[in-house]
Amino acid sequence: MLRRIHTHGVETYPHECCGALLGRDGDGTREVLDLLPLANRRDDSPRNRFEVTADDVRLAEKTARERRLELIGWYHSHPDAPAHPSEYDRDHAWPWYSYIIVSVQKGEPRDTTSWRLHDDRAGYDPESIEITAHLASI
């Protein structure tokens, strides 16, 4: 799953990629079981911005339901930038969702992080990423 995110980030480099994380929300652990790669709708500034429109969010929710999964978060890439959330990321984030960021440096995938927004929107918590045989758990 992580490889698919990396591949998407490499394909769209030097632009940001984005997509939905489909899986299950467990007790303190989330499993990413499938992905829905989406188009970055920020045509004006795709090198350092991404956007998933409300219609695409609805598509992701529908796809999750059809696959008997939940929409548990989102991934995007930071081309030639670190894999930590920017102020812009934090300001635009929703609570509850997991946000995975992959840093793509000179076209090569590097660090990958995951984080969740605090209830008060002021900060975020990192989430550890564990790779299992066929699944990526966060």
Next chain:
Amino acid sequence: MAVKVIIPTPLRQYAGKQESVHVQAGTVGEALSALTGQFEELKRHLFADDGRLRSFVNVYVNDEDIRYLQKDQTRVKEGDTISIVPSIAGGAQN
């Protein structure tokens, strides 16, 4: 007038874990005020500091985007459904 407001998954934790809430309102603005009056924590996720809806919060009345209607002055009638739908944004640099 009783209208149904559908709460998106990431905000349900602030609305008693409910998928939808019924409120009494004559306009979308009144419905959202009633909702945030009932569930105070929703306010910071729906509205910016200036009191306007955050840019990535989308509101539909029976599947029609209120930006193409009368925005928060859009009238609602008994049995209407208001949906709050996220859009997702971010990016590497400020």
